[in-house]
Amino acid sequence: MTGPTPRPEIMAIQAYAAGESKVQGVNRIIKLSSNEGAFGPPPGAQEAYRQVAAEMHRYPDGGSVALRRAIGARFGLDPERIVCGTGSDELIQHLCHIYGGPRTDIIMSMHGFVMYQISGTYAGSRVLKVPERDLTAHVDGLLAALTPETRLVFIANPNNPTGSLLGREEMERLRRGLPPEVLLVIDSAYAEYVTDPDYDPGTALVDAGDDTVMLRTFSKVFGMGGMRVGWAYGPPAVIDVINRVRGVFNINIAAQAAAVAALEEPGWVERSVAHNTEWRARLSAALEVVGVKVWPSHGNFVLADFGTAERAMGADACLRGRGIIVRGMAAYDLPHCLRITVGTAEECNLVAKACTAFMATQVGQRRD
Numbered sequence: 001m002t003g004p005t006p007r008p009e010i011m012a013i014q015a016y017a018a019g020e021s022k023v024q025g026v027n028r029i030i031k032l033s034s035n036e037g038a039f040g041p042p043p044g045a046q047e048a049y050r051q052v053a054a055e056m057h058r059y060p061d062g063g064s065v066a067l068r069r070a071i072g073a074r075f076g077l078d079p080e081r082i083v084c085g086t087g088s089d090e091l092i093q094h095l096c097h098i099y100g101g102p103r104t105d106i107i108m109s110m111h112g113f114v115m116y117q118i119s120g121t122y123a124g125s126r127v128l129k130v131p132e133r134d135l136t137a138h139v140d141g142l143l144a145a146l147t148p149e150t151r152l153v154f155i156a157n158p159n160n161p162t163g164s165l166l167g168r169e170e171m172e173r174l175r176r177g178l179p180p181e182v183l184l185v186i187d188s189a190y191a192e193y194v195t196d197p198d199y200d201p202g203t204a205l206v207d208a209g210d211d212t213v214m215l216r217t218f219s220k221v222f223g224m225g226g227m228r229v230g231w232a233y234g235p236p237a238v239i240d241v242i243n244r245v246r247g248v249f250n251i252n253i254a255a256q257a258a259a260v261a262a263l264e265e266p267g268w269v270e271r272s273v274a275h276n277t278e279w280r281a282r283l284s285a286a287l288e289v290v291g292v293k294v295w296p297s298h299g300n301f302v303l304a305d306f307g308t309a310e311r312a313m314g315a316d317a318c319l320r321g322r323g324i325i326v327r328g329m330a331a332y333d334l335p336h337c338l339r340i341t342v343g344t345a346e347e348c349n350l351v352a353k354a355c356t357a358f359m360a361t362q363v364g365q366r367r368d
């Protein structure tokens with residue numbers, strides 16, 4: 001066969017499988033597969049979205065100025081050192097293309113966010129995956145994996161899908177161990193949910209040098225995954241390069257307006273975090289009590305460990321039968337686990353009930 005031929009490494013990429021949203025024959029779906037936030041979008045963001053409808057013939061502000069100012073004010077950051085992306089996914093891709101490419105290496109943790117692997121491979125880099133300890137990124141391992149060709153290290157903190165967290169000292173140690181020409185990308189998509197006092201989302205390390213970038217998103221605690229808004233805070237030189245290559249109008253007018261309004265929604269983050277902390281614990285306890293191991297999580301999801309892939313698949317089927325969609329973890333090399341988003345109180349209770357029923361069918365069967 002003739003025809004255009006993609007670069008061979010591109011064909012090694014497994015397309016990202018997004019969380020599913022439908023189950024055949026089930027009307028009421030409970031979607032807990034994409035960590036979208038338990039409360040939906042903030043009412044103010046929805047109103048702002050409606051308001052700009054009559055303006056949709058206008059091009060958006062290509063610099064997302066009002067949004068960057070609002071982000072800067074909210075988080076105490078210089079708006080000049082912020083760039084917005086069509087989701088943080090866009091920024092991950094740009095960083096890989098800007099600093100990676102053929103004959104370079106990108107390092108990530110074994111069970112780190114799969115977009116690093118997809119975007120890194122797309123850029124032409126070799127992506128090295130470093131084994132973890134107790135499903136937590138292993139700083140010494142990451143440092144030992146360094147090669148002269150390493151240009152980027154990606155770390156999600158807290159990590160998706162494991163929920164694990166690295167404290168300040170570990171993150172500082174990681175940065176100290178990397179040469180200055182290696183860009184450390186700290187993906188803090190779940191930063192708002194963290195209640196551990198020994199946590200910095202990355203701002204301290206960004207401010208301490210010229211070699212670290214922090215990524216954030218409106219897709220999780222702000223409940224705006226469908227709007228596609230993420231942002232990076234980084235050294236001026238890094239922000240400058242991203243601004244040269246990103247989509248000129250990458251954040252549409254509705255997304256800009258809604259994101260600004262989301263930041264202004266009174267008490268939104270506080271309520272979301274309080275709910276998440278309470279129900280993450282309740283859901284975890286309910287699963288543990290029926291024999292499902294739950295890995296400690298700092299995000300708005302839990303990684304439920306069923307011991308074997310077969311049992312995880314059985315649990316998944318049982319949940320689906322009740323209209324509950326969670327995320328299978330085969331793509332993360334964790335086929336014995338399911339990742340379950342912390343939903344509303346009712347949704348958490350339904351998950352617990354379904355897993356209780358499923359585990360009752362497993363009595364007498366070995367767990368490992």
Ligand SMILES: *Cc1c(COP(=O)(O)O)cnc(C)c1O
Pocket residue numbers: 086087088089090113156159160187189216217218219225228229230
């Ligand atoms: C959800 C998620 C993102 C992507 O967020 P978008 O802004 O929607 O592209 C990035 N990193 C991690 C670790 C995530 O879980």
